[in-house]
Amino acid sequence: MHYQITDWDDxxxxxxxxxxxxxxxPRWSRQAAAFRPGHRPLPLGRGHLFLPEGTPRGLMVFVHGGYWMRFEPSVWSHLAAGALAMGWACAIPAYRLAPRARVAQMTTEIARAVAKAAFNVPGPVVLTGxxxxxxxxxxxxxxxxxxxxLAxxxxxxxxxxxxxxxxxxxxxALNDTLCLDPAEALSESPALLTxxxxxxVTTWVGASERPEFIRQARLLADVWAGLGAPTECVIEPGRHHFDVIDGLAxxxxxxxxxxxxxxxxR
Structure with a gap:
């Protein structure tokens, strides 16, 4: 069966x-608010840096979603639980959202936040989002x-x-807010970069997600494998776009x- 998009918004x-x-x-916000009193974060600009008991084994960075236009780090505090239990620090950085910032500016802001968190936490760094x-x-x-x-x-x-x-x-219609132009879409697409x-690199996606998200996850793993990166694509059974992140806790x-x-x- 051919796969063709006829309604990009859908x-x-x-x-x-x-x-x-x-x-x-609202569930994420409640879980995050309940988590923070027992795990007081350090400030990371407008983001958060959670530290485990004892010396951290390394740093995990989680970058939140929301189509570059929604949410902020305090909604996701509870997702640091898995890293902390394994002895890792967890940074949840903030970035300015569209339309106040372009996607390219968000990339720069996250790079600065990763560098700041890594300066404060020695050892290996793992990136997810x-x-x-x-x-x-x-x-x-x-x-x-x-x-x-740092890399x-x-x-x-x-x-x-x-x-x-x-x-x-x-x-x-998302682009009414994102204001991407063709040049930025090219320069900010990881699958088109080296x-x-x-x-x-392991792309992770829920088996019950929209076909486009599964395609995009496979695309990144496949293209980067062709450029020499060790890659894998995991399609997790029974998960959709909103609960695929639950495993982080x-x-x-x-x-x-x-x-x-x-x-x-290290």
Whole structure:
């Protein structure tokens, strides 16, 4: 059967295809608020840096999603739980949202936040992010984004449901806010850029997500494999776009084992 998009807005609409979608944002906020009193974060600009008990084994960075136009770090505090339980620090950086900032500016802001967090936490660095945050996590390991010394510390990158090719978004109503033009869509699409060599990349996506998100996850893994990166694409059964991140809060989840389970401190 041929796969063809005829309605780009529907192809990238998640909530319309998830039962009870409207309940997820307030649930995330409640879980995050309940988590913070027992795990007081350090400030990371407008973001948060959570530290485990004892010396951190390394740093995990989680970049939140929301189509580059919604949410802020305090909504996602509870997703640091898995990393902390495994002895890792967890940074949840902030970035200015569209339309106040362009996607290219967000890439620069996240790069600065990663550098600041890594300055405060020694050891290996693992990058992850969800949806638009998956895009930004992947951008961090494209050539020329991070300083070489910091890039040498990155042990893995796991973009979750990433938007790897931004060109289709030019055809959506989302672009009324994002204000992408063709040049920026090209220059900010990880799948159209060259990854740094030697960093394992696992794209992670829910099997019940919109076909476009599965295609985009596969695309990034396939294209970067062709450019010499060690890649894998995991399609997690039973997960959709809003619950595919739940595993970050569980140190025993397949997602957390992929992220941190095989990485030894340096």
């Amino acid at each position: 192809a990238y609409a998640n909530g319309a295809h998830i039962p009870g979608a409207e309940d997820y944002p 969800h949806s638009a945050g998956g895009h930004l996590a992947a951008r961090m390991i494209c050539d020329g984004v991070l300083p070489d010394r 040498a510390r990155i042990a893995a990158c796991v973009p979750i449901s990433p938007l790897a090719d931004l060109r289709p978004l030019l055809r959506t 990854p740094r060599q030697g960093i394992p 569980d140190p025993d989840s397949p997602l957390m084992r992929c992220l941190l389970g095989q990485i030894a401190p």
